[in-house]
Amino acid sequence: MNTHVSAPRHLESYLSGVWQRGAKDGKALLNASTGDPVAFIDASGLDLATALEWGRQVGGANLRKHSFHERALMLKALAQALMDLKEEFYQESFATGATRKDSWIDIEGGIGTLFAYSSKARRELPNTRVLTDGDVEPLSRDNSFSAQHILSPLHGVAVHINAYNFPCWGMLEKIAPSLIAGVPCLVKPASQTAYLTELMVRRILETGILPDGALQLLAGSAGDLLDHLTEQDILTFTGSASTGQMLKQHKTVVQNSVRFTMEADSLNASVLGTDAAPGTPEFDLFVKEVAREMTVKAGQKCTAIRRVIVPSAFHEAVIDALRSRLGKTVLGDPAREETRMGPLASLDQRDEVLARISDLCEDAEIVAGHPDRIDVGFGDAEKGAFLNPVLLSCSNPKSAQAVHDVEAFGPVATVMSYDTLEDAVDLAQRGKGSLVASLFTNDRRVAEEIVLGMAPYHGRVLIGNRTSAKTSTGHGSPLPNLVHGGPGRAGGGEELGGMRGVKHYMQRTAVQGAPELLSAVTGRWISGAQGQDAGVHPFRKSLAELKIGDQLISNAREITLKDIEHFAEFTGDTFYAHMDEASARANPFFEGRVAHGYLIVSFAAGLFVDPAPGPVLANYGVDNLRFLTPVNPGDSLKVQLTCKEINERINADYGEVRWDAVVTNQDDEIVAQYDVLTMVAKTWPLAMA
Numbered sequence: 266m267n268t269h270v271s272a273p274r275h276l277e278s279y280l281s282g283v284w285q286r287g288a289k290d291g292k293a294l295l296n297a298s299t300g301d302p303v304a305f306i307d308a309s310g311l312d313l314a315t316a317l318e319w320g321r322q323v324g325g326a327n328l329r330k331h332s333f334h335e336r337a338l339m340l341k342a343l344a345q346a347l348m349d350l351k352e353e354f355y356q357e358s359f360a361t362g363a364t365r366k367d368s369w370i371d372i373e374g375g376i377g378t379l380f381a382y383s384s385k386a387r388r389e390l391p392n393t394r395v396l397t398d399g400d401v402e403p404l405s406r407d408n409s410f411s412a413q414h415i416l417s418p419l420h421g422v423a424v425h426i427n428a429y430n431f432p433c434w435g436m437l438e439k440i441a442p443s444l445i446a447g448v449p450c451l452v453k454p455a456s457q458t459a460y461l462t463e464l465m466v467r468r469i470l471e472t473g474i475l476p477d478g479a480l481q482l483l484a485g486s487a488g489d490l491l492d493h494l495t496e497q498d499i500l501t502f503t504g505s506a507s508t509g510q511m512l513k514q515h516k517t518v519v520q521n522s523v524r525f526t527m528e529a530d531s532l533n534a535s536v537l538g539t540d541a542a543p544g545t546p547e548f549d550l551f552v553k554e555v556a557r558e559m560t561v562k563a564g565q566k567c568t569a570i571r572r573v574i575v576p577s578a579f580h581e582a583v584i585d586a587l588r589s590r591l592g593k594t595v596l597g598d599p600a601r602e603e604t605r606m607g608p609l610a611s612l613d614q615r616d617e618v619l620a621r622i623s624d625l626c627e628d629a630e631i632v633a634g635h636p637d638r639i640d641v642g643f644g645d646a647e648k649g650a651f652l653n654p655v656l657l658s659c660s661n662p663k664s665a666q667a668v669h670d671v672e673a674f675g676p677v678a679t680v681m682s683y684d685t686l687e688d689a690v691d692l693a694q695r696g697k698g699s700l701v702a703s704l705f706t707n708d709r710r711v712a713e714e715i716v717l718g719m720a721p722y723h724g725r726v727l728i729g730n731r732t733s734a735k736t737s738t739g740h741g742s743p744l745p746n747l748v749h750g751g752p753g754r755a756g757g758g759e760e761l762g763g764m765r766g767v768k769h770y771m772q773r774t775a776v777q778g779a780p781e782l783l784s785a786v787t788g789r790w791i792s793g794a795q796g797q798d799a800g801v802h803p804f805r806k807s808l809a810e811l812k813i814g815d816q817l818i819s820n821a822r823e824i825t826l827k828d829i830e831h832f833a834e835f836t837g838d839t840f841y842a843h844m845d846e847a848s849a850r851a852n853p854f855f856e857g858r859v860a861h862g863y864l865i866v867s868f869a870a871g872l873f874v875d876p877a878p879g880p881v882l883a884n885y886g887v888d889n890l891r892f893l894t895p896v897n898p899g900d901s902l903k904v905q906l907t908c909k910e911i912n913e914r915i916n917a918d919y920g921e922v923r924w925d926a927v928v929t930n931q932d933d934e935i936v937a938q939y940d941v942l943t944m945v946a947k948t949w950p951l952a953m954a
């Protein structure tokens with residue numbers, strides 16, 4: 266039986282540093298399978314203006330004291346702590362109607378997002394408190410005036426209004442990028458499943474990992490929350506299009522240009538390619554995926570497949586295969602192992618889905634899983650919000666409206682057919698913008714035509730075929746490193762997408778000025794800023810001694826024809842431009858034989874390296890390598906090497922140092938330019954463990 270047996274509790278909000286209840290007893294939240302009360306929720310009378318101000322003043326200041334890496338490490342510690350507590354969340358999650366498999370997406374998928382953000386931030390962002398965005402833009406001939414775009418955390422609160430279907434992931438996938446950016450969060454979960462979010466927030470706060478004010482929770486209605494938003498706050502919303510549109514037009518949101526991102530209804534499509542006939546691996550993969558998307562979380566997923574677009578020749582075969590697969594779905598108490606699909610989140614939600622199925626029946630007929638005959642394997646069909654998977658078939662999707670407009674947020678999908686690839690694209694586009702679409706094909710032409718046709722209408726497109734069958738993450742899984750969101754009807758928002766998601770909580774500012782001062786602002790050496798030669802080779806300095814702008818200007822070295830021939834013979838790179846004078850001259854870029862680019866880089870290393878053992882531990886690559894002027898025999902090269910960026914690793918006895926390397930010839934023309942990436946000890950000699 267469903268394991269949620271404890272007495273219903275009164276949910277509390279965590280606002281302004283205090284757990285507090287609303288003034289009233291509140292609304293009962295019922296177990297999705299049994300109808301028993303799980304909790305009561307009420308937020309009336311709570312002071313939301315003060316909470317937002319506390320977040321801005323206390324949370325924002327506390328977070329901004331830390332660097333990106335420090336905040337990323339907080340997320341990692343948090344993820345580890347939550348993983349240790351996951352069983353408690355799984356138990357609570359059964360009450361929402363989710364099976365253990367469903368809950369895995371919500372709970373461990375959410376915790377995984379924290380891990381992913383933590384590690385990506387530490388790999389991809391510098392260990393600073395401000396980000397640079399793009400290259401320096403030189404604005405003067407003499408390099409005395411330049412510009413650099415920077416990104417700095419907004420000084421407001423990220424208010425996250427979430428949907429009921431992912432009480433954990435919905436919160437975690439939004440707070441991860443906000444907190445990495447340095448912006449505190451106020452989470453408002455959907456009331457229906459807020460008890461699970463409340464439990465997780467309690468556990469998060471109990472760890473003491475996040476600084477004061479970094480995370481607040483509002484359990485209950487939003488009340489006057491939006492009235493108090495300022496120009497520095499961010500509002501994110503996941504839920505129905507109607508609520509989203511209302512919030513987007515809220516007076517304060519409009520007046521203060523509050524950054525708003527929305528993820529709403531989505532009529533996601535999956536297309537079967539014309540090549541994927543019954544009997545092909547792609548046909549089987551397609552049927553499996555559609556059935557899975559209909560039944561995971563009882564179809565209550567914003568990414569679930571709602572429109573099943575198939576070649577007309579395979580229409581009946583697809584319906585037969587789906588009918589057979591869906592017929593094996595065992596409905597019941599989500600806590601039981603035999604159960605394949607739990608109930609919807611509430612009886613109200615089931616009523617809503619039944620009403621939407623009636624709407625769909627204007628254009629389509631039910632071909633599998635009649636909603637009036639609910640077949641529950643284990644559980645109470647009266648009190649639980651159970652619903653069979655319902656498959657519809659639409660015979661004329663080009664003239665139909667409802668199948669492209671109505672989102673039945675449950676285990677419901679409609680099969681519709683197409684004749685040409687153009688038709689398939691046209692049907693997919695009739696969703697008016699969705700979060701995700703998928704295509705099952707093993708044909709390159711089909712892949713190109715359908716994906717390029719669907720891409721402008723979708724935030725993500727998955728191609729399934731036999732090669733990726735085992736490794737594919739599937740149609741319905743948003744990934745932390747990929748964009749989640751879609752245009753038009755899907756809300757027009759964008760979340761996740763790795764570090765792109767972090768930047769949504771930051772302000773991009775073009776800063777113009779002398780390179781010296783731009784360097785001071787960004788903590789990064791910028792071309793044109795002063796370099797300092799302290800008389801000590803910079804490779805002899807540990808991180809404790811090294812400074813941004815420390816510079817070495819090497820001696821000059823002449824490149825001879827013998828050097829070029831030696832390098833060619835030694836490496837085997839005997840490309841004509843290095844070895845054949847006449848052919849090199851015939852090349853429009855050269856005036857004769859030229860040195861290999863890699864010879865230039867190798868000689869440059871020979872010019873700037875300090876050979877003795879020292880704090881520079883390793884060279885792990887170069888970035889942005891460009892060869893700008895050909896080098897001919899007789900040219901004389903020298904290198905300017907400047908410490909550009911220092912990233913001290915928090916949990917290691919070294920850090921990364923990025924060096925700006927500029928190789929010039931005897932006429933001061935730049936022949937090569939790149940960043941050298943090294944690992945440098947924090948102290949030297951290394952402290953032995």
Ligand code: NDP
Pocket residue numbers: 426427428429430453454455456457485486487488503504505506507508509512528529530531566567617672673674
């Ligand atoms: P709602 O749009 O009603 O609610 C979503 C969130 O908005 C909840 O947290 C809700 O809080 C909050 N909210 C509602 N009214 C206001 C308001 N006036 N001011 C501020 N916040 C408000 O969606 P539901 O969660 O009830 O789901 C309804 C439908 O939305 C589903 O049937 C489905 O079609 C769609 N949906 C789409 C999702 C997607 O990701 N695409 C996800 C979930 C739902 P409270 O719960 O306290 O009212």
